[in-house]
Amino acid sequence: MENSDVAQVFSEIADILDLTGGNQYKVRAYRQAAQLVDTLPGPVSEYWRRGQLLSLPGIGEGIGTKIVELLETGRCAEHERLARQVPPGVLELLRLEGVGPKTVAAVWHKLGVTDIEGLEQACRDGRLRQIPRMGPTRCKSILKAIERFRSRTGRMLLHRAVGYAEAIVARLRKVPGVYEAIPVGSVRRRRATVGDLDILVTARSSTAPRRAFVEMPEVAVVLAEGPTKSSVRLTSGLQVDLRVLPRESLGAALHYFTGSKAHNIALRTRAVHRGLKVSEYGVFDREGHRLSGAREEDVFRAVGLPWIPPELREGTGELEAAEEGRLPKLVEEAELRGDLHVHSDASSDGHCTLEELWLAGLRLGREYVAVCDHSRSRPLGLTTERLLEHAARIRAFNRAHPEGPRLLAGIEVDILPDGSLDLPLEVLASLDWVVASIHSRLRDSGARLTARMESAVRSGVVDVIGHPSGRILGSRDPYPFDLPRLLEAAREEGVALEVNAQPDRLDLDDKGCRLAKQAGVRVAISTDAHLADHLANIRYGVWVARRGWLEASDVLNTLDLAHLRAWRRRGHRAPRHEPRSPAAH
DNA sequence: GCCGTTTTCGGCCCGACTGTTTTCAGTCG
Numbered sequence: 001m002e003n004s005d006v007a008q009v010f011s012e013i014a015d016i017l018d019l020t021g022g023n024q025y026k027v028r029a030y031r032q033a034a035q036l037v038d039t040l041p042g043p044v045s046e047y048w049r050r051g052q053l054l055s056l057p058g059i060g061e062g063i064g065t066k067i068v069e070l071l072e073t074g075r076c077a078e079h080e081r082l083a084r085q086v087p088p089g090v091l092e093l094l095r096l097e098g099v100g101p102k103t104v105a106a107v108w109h110k111l112g113v114t115d116i117e118g119l120e121q122a123c124r125d126g127r128l129r130q131i132p133r134m135g136p137t138r139c140k141s142i143l144k145a146i147e148r149f150r151s152r153t154g155r156m157l158l159h160r161a162v163g164y165a166e167a168i169v170a171r172l173r174k175v176p177g178v179y180e181a182i183p184v185g186s187v188r189r190r191r192a193t194v195g196d197l198d199i200l201v202t203a204r205s206s207t208a209p210r211r212a213f214v215e216m217p218e219v220a221v222v223l224a225e226g227p228t229k230s231s232v233r234l235t236s237g238l239q240v241d242l243r244v245l246p247r248e249s250l251g252a253a254l255h256y257f258t259g260s261k262a263h264n265i266a267l268r269t270r271a272v273h274r275g276l277k278v279s280e281y282g283v284f285d286r287e288g289h290r291l292s293g294a295r296e297e298d299v300f301r302a303v304g305l306p307w308i309p310p311e312l313r314e315g316t317g318e319l320e321a322a323e324e325g326r327l328p329k330l331v332e333e334a335e336l337r338g339d340l341h342v343h344s345d346a347s348s349d350g351h352c353t354l355e356e357l358w359l360a361g362l363r364l365g366r367e368y369v370a371v372c373d374h375s376r377s378r379p380l381g382l383t384t385e386r387l388l389e390h391a392a393r394i395r396a397f398n399r400a401h402p403e404g405p406r407l408l409a410g411i412e413v414d415i416l417p418d419g420s421l422d423l424p425l426e427v428l429a430s431l432d433w434v435v436a437s438i439h440s441r442l443r444d445s446g447a448r449l450t451a452r453m454e455s456a457v458r459s460g461v462v463d464v465i466g467h468p469s470g471r472i473l474g475s476r477d478p479y480p481f482d483l484p485r486l487l488e489a490a491r492e493e494g495v496a497l498e499v500n501a502q503p504d505r506l507d508l509d510d511k512g513c514r515l516a517k518q519a520g521v522r523v524a525i526s527t528d529a530h531l532a533d534h535l536a537n538i539r540y541g542v543w544v545a546r547r548g549w550l551e552a553s554d555v556l557n558t559l560d561l562a563h564l565r566a567w568r569r570r571g572h573r574a575p576r577h578e579p580r581s582p583a584a585h
Numbered sequence: 586g587c588c589g590t591t592t593t594c595g596g597c598c599c600g601a602c603t604g605t606t607t608t609c610a611g612t613c614g
Contacts, residue, residue, distance in 0.1 A: 025597055029586035060587050098603090100612050133605055141603090185614090198614085224613095226602050231613095241614080243601090256599090261614070268598040273590070279599055 001045070002480075006070050007038035009079050010063070015091050016082040018101040019108075032058045035262055037067070039316050042484065042515055045071050057266075089115030096145040106131050120146050155193035156238055157473055159503035159540060162187060164238060165197055168216070172242075175212045177204040179247050184257040188310045190543035192506045193473060196239035200257050206244035213242045249281045252293035255300075256280035262315025270303045270319065278302065311546040330546040333539050335558045338368035338405065341412065341435050341466060341498065341526035342535065346390045347373030347382050352532045354397045354407060360532040361405035368561050369535070370408040370433040370526075375422040377414050378439060384427050387411060391431060406561060408432035412466055417441045419455030421462075428461040435498065435526075437466030446480035453481065457489045463568060464524045464556075465490070467500040467507040474504065483512060487519035494570060496522045496556045501541025502534075513548020524556040 014030035017023070036058050037044050047053050048071055053064045066076050093104045093116060107113040110131055111122050122128045123139045123146075165183035172181035178201055182188075185198030201209045210230050214222045223239070224231040230242045245253045256264060257280065271278040275286050282293025283302040292298035297307045305322040309330055312318040321327050342357055343350030350373060352360075361369040371394055374381040382390060391409035398407055410433030414422035417440060421428060428434050436456040438449065449470075456462050468486065469478035490497060497516055500507045508516065508523060516523055525541035527534050545555060552558040559567060 023586080026586050028597080033586085058587065062586050098612065102611055133610070135605060137604060196614095224602055229601055229614095231602090257614085259614080264614095265598055272598075275591090277599080281600090 001070055001074055003037050003040055003044050006044055006067060007034040009070060009076050010034035010037065010066075012091060013076075013079050013082055015094055015101075016086050019090065019094075019105050020082075020085060021105070029058065029063070032262070033063045035315070039262075039314055039511070042511075042518075046484070087114040089118075092116060093119060096142065096149055098141055098145050116146055116149065151237075154474060155195050156236075157503050158187070158190065158192055158194055158506075158543070159537075161194035161197055161238070164234070164236075164240070165199065168197070168199055168213075168240065171216065172199065172201055172209055172212060175203075175209050177208050179203060180250060181209075182254065184254060185241075185259060188258045189260065189313060190311050190547055192509065192544070196241060198257050199240060199242050200250075200253055201242060201244045202247045202250050202253075203244055209244055210242065213240075243280070245280065248294050250293075251295040251298050252278065252282045253280045254296045258310050258313060260314050263313040263318065266315055266319050267299070267303060274303060276302055309546065311543065312549065314547075328549045328551045331542060331550050331552045331555050331558065333542045335552045336366075336525060336538060336542070336555070337560050338366050338370070338557050338564070339527050339529070339535055339538060340368075340370045340408075340433060340464060340524045340557050341372050341410075341500070342369055342529040343373055343412075344371050344390075346371075346386070347378065347380055350530050352529075354394060356532040357529075357535070358397070358401060358404060358407060360529075360535040361407075364535055364538075366405045366535070368406045368408055368564070370410040370435075372410040372412040372433060372435045374439075375411060375413040377416065377422045381414075381422075382411065384423055387423065387427065388430075410434060412437055413462075414439055415452050415456045417444070417452070419452040421456060421459055425459060425461050428459075433464075434462050435464045435466040436462040438470060442470055442476075442479060444479075446482060449479050450482040450485055453486050454489045457486070457493050457495045460493075462495055464496045464498050464526075466498045466526075467505050467528070468497050469507045469509065469512065471507050471509075472504055473506065478507070478509075483515060484519070487516055487521050490516075490521045491519055494567075496524045499523045499525045499541045499544050501525060501527045501537045501539075501544075503537065503540050506540060506544050508544070508548075510544050510547035513545050513550050513554075517548065517550055517554050522554060522556045523550065526557070 010030045011034040014027045014034065018027045036056060044067060047056065048068060053059055053067060066078060070076050090104060090108055093099055107119060107122060111127055113119050113122050123143050128134050128139050165187050169181040169183055172178055181199060181201045184200045186194050187197060203209050206227050213230055214225060214232055218234045219232045220235045221233045223233060228244055233239050243257060268278050277284040278299060282290045283299060284290055292302065300307050306327065308318050308322050308327065344354055344357060345351055357369055357371060376383045394407050394409040409431050411431055412435045413428060415436050415438045416422055421436060438452060453465055457465065471478035497508055499513060513523060523545060525538060525545055527537045529535050
C-alpha cells in the first residue's frame, strides 16, 4: 500500500462525507490527511514502524488507526461502509469544474443522476432546471465542464508553464500603470508539473492590466472577469488566473498566491493564534487595522518567522523548521561547478561534438563536464574498443584546450537485467566518471529493479545511479522500486544518486532528494544533455533539489574538480569482478 | 477528525466571482 493509495482512500472518504452532508471540519480533516500522506517524503509505513504516525500534524487517533488498518489489511472498514452509501460514478461528478458537493447532492437526490452521462442528459433535456438556482447559464457551463473533463490532458510540465508565464508577465509589464507582474502559484514553488498559471499584478488601477490580459491573442475563453480577479483559458488548454492588487499589498499577495494551500492555512492559523488576520491584502489586527503587507517578509515576521523560500512552502514541516531555525540554505544554480552527465555524438542519441559541449560549458562557466555516452547494449552504443578510443579523444581534447571546462571521459553504462554492467569492470574503472542507468526490462518487479541498481552500486566502479526512478512525466510512472534500500546501499558504498534535469524526467524527484539527504547520500544534478543547449537545463534540476530541501553540501557537483576527484577516491573500493546478481525474489 | 501561548471543549483561513437572485449560496483557489 503506497502513500498515494492511502491518500486516495482518505480523499474519497472526504468526498463522500462532503456529499452526504457530513461535518465540514471532518471533511477537511480527511482532505488534509490525504494531502499530508501524499506529500510525505518517505513511506507512511516507515512512520508507523517508528511510532511517529501520531506526531504528524493532522493525524490523530481516528485517522492514525485507519492508516494502520490500511497498512495491515489493505482495506478500511469505514471507507467501505461510506462507499456503500454512494452509487459508483457520483464521486466522479466532483471532478467537473464548477460542480461541487452541493450540486452533486442535488442532482443525485432530486434527479437520480449518478454519473457524468446522466448529468449530461439532465442538462440537455432541461430536467436540471427543476433544481433551485439552476439557470440556463449553469447548464451550459456544466456541459462545457463535461467536455473539458473528457478531453483533459492533465498537468503541464513546469518548463512549458514557465515559458507561458514569462511571456505573459513580459506583456503585462508593458501595460501603462502596472508596477509589478510576477508569476506565482506552483510555478513560483517550482513544482514539476503545473495545473494552472497564477499571475500577480500590482497597478494604479486594475482596468488596463485586466483588459490587456483577457485580450491576449492566445486566450480561447474568458472564464471570469472581475475588478481584482480574472481567469482565462488559453488555446493550449492552460488556465491562467490574474490577480490585480494595490501596491501596498504586494508582499501579502505574493505570499498568499504562491501557496501552497496547506502552507497558507498553516500560516494563517498561526496568525489567528496571535490575534492577527492574514489575507492577500495584508496583516491585520483584531480591530481590522492594517499593520503591514508591502513585503513578503512582513507576513512571516508577523507570525514570528523568518522568510521561507517558495520551494519549501508545501506544508511539509517548513513552518516548524523556520520556528526552530532549521531552514536549509538551499543550493543555488551559481554554486554548481559542473555537469556530470551529458552525451556527445559518439553514441546513439547524442548530437553534439566535444567542441560544442566544451563551448557550452565554457559559456555557462562550468569547471567540468562529464561526457557519458551510452554503452554497447543501447543501439549504436559504445563497445569497449570504441569507448577506449572515445576516452582517448576526450583526453586529447583536454590537452589541446588547456583553458575552460575539463571534459571528463565517462560513460552512462547500462545496468543489465541480471544486475551486471554492460562493459567490463576494468574498463569502467579506467574512466573519469561512471553513471549507471537502467534502460531495459523496465517492467521488472520493484524488488528486482531495486536489486539491479543495488548490484550496480556495489560494483565498486559506479559513481552515480542515473535517473533512478525511470519516470517520464506524463507518460511513464516511476518504477515501484525500494528507494530507502537503494539509499542505504548508496550510503555504504559512497555512491551518489542523480537528479536528472531533463524537464520531463526530474528524477530523483523532490521527495527522493529529501530522503537522500536524510540517508546521507549526495545527489548529482545533471542535465543528461543530448544537445549543447541542454546544458542550460540544469536549473530545472536545481529547482527539484531546492524543493527537496538540499543545500550545496548535499550536491556533489558543487565540489570543484579536485574535491570531486577526492570524493571518488574516498568512496570507491577496488572493482569487484563478480558483481552480485540480483537477489531472488 | 484534530488540536491547545485564550481552550481537553469549542473552535477550525479568507476572500473573489458567478449565477441567481433582490441578499446570497456555491465554488474555487
